[in-house]
Amino acid sequence: MKKENIEEVIKILSETYPEAKCALNFNSPYELLVSTILSAQCTDVRVNQVTEELYKEYNTPEKVISLTEEELGEKIRSCGFYKNKSKNILGATRTILKEHNGEVPNTMEELIKLPGVGRKTANVVLSNAFGVPAIAVDTHVFRVSNRLGISKGNTPDAVEKGLMENIPRDMWSDTHHYLIWHGRQICKARRPNCDNCPVAPYCEFFNNLVEEKK
DNA sequence: CTCCCGATAT
DNA sequence: ATATCAGGAG
Structure with a gap:
């Protein structure tokens, strides 16, 4: 065209x-990252429904990392792909705590190194959490x-x-x-x-x- | 390319 | 019954 x-x-x-605008509900870059990982092949309505409950108790890397893969998986089950998503969220959270001082990285290069994060998820976070054109x-x-x-x-x-x-x-x-x-x-x-x-x-x-x- | 996967619309 | 939903990894 x-x-x-x-x-x-x-x-x-x-x-x-x-x-x-962004249809996923979030109050921090970390929440948006988790919500976006959950949104793979799932409606934003469902993700918001799951995260509204999840973020009441588990809305930071420090809190999420206390969950086992099975515990987190059960909480996000209705989003589908829950085993992969649980493993990836915990893996990404571990990296954020170890390599990024508990803060979600704000570059494409670092974001796509996180497990379960590809260009699509990275661009959503860059755009909606950090105001980077994407x-x-x-x-x-x-x-x-x-x-x-x-x-x-x-x-x-x-x-x-x-x-x-x-x-x-x-x-x-x-x-x-x-x-x-x-x-x-x-x-x-x-x-x-x-x-x-x-x-x-x-x-x-x-x-x-x-x-x-x- | 296949697999992961539950919920909903058609 | 089946296609589709804010994809990513192997």
Whole structure:
């Protein structure tokens, strides 16, 4: 898609979803890190439900590290992948305590060294906890970017690279949230609601549908 | 590429 | 019944 059209798409999405922001509830970088690890293949609603209870007692590295893998796993069970997530949260917490003086690191390089933390999770933490411009490519951003044609790629890394090239740095974090909101409300995985999509005129996916019907 | 995995929408 | 949900590791 042409750069001027990409800017127009972002403008329309910003007007459509002015309230778009991080959907995960957190009160510290550490809470956001844990919530984001939990959010893999799980709805943010479920994560918030689990963490509201979890963070009452266990909201710091020092407190979480007192739990066994089985104990933590049981508390986060309903988020799915609970054995991996429990092991990763405890592993990441251990590293934060040993190597980072109990503070969540604020660089991509250090974040992705933590177990269970890849580029997507690292970008969420950088953007929402530390105010660093970043575009986390999750399932929604990946799907919506490819459909619209604002950044096409076979992997999240490729889509992230394209988005960073096509979007002004100071719009990265906001755009990331617009794309997620749009993916949830209109450009859904199963039955995208193109009839009510404000950016359909610019969308490659929609325009291809129109072509096929001719 | 496969595996991890429970909850919900369709 | 099955696809999908703020992915990451082996």
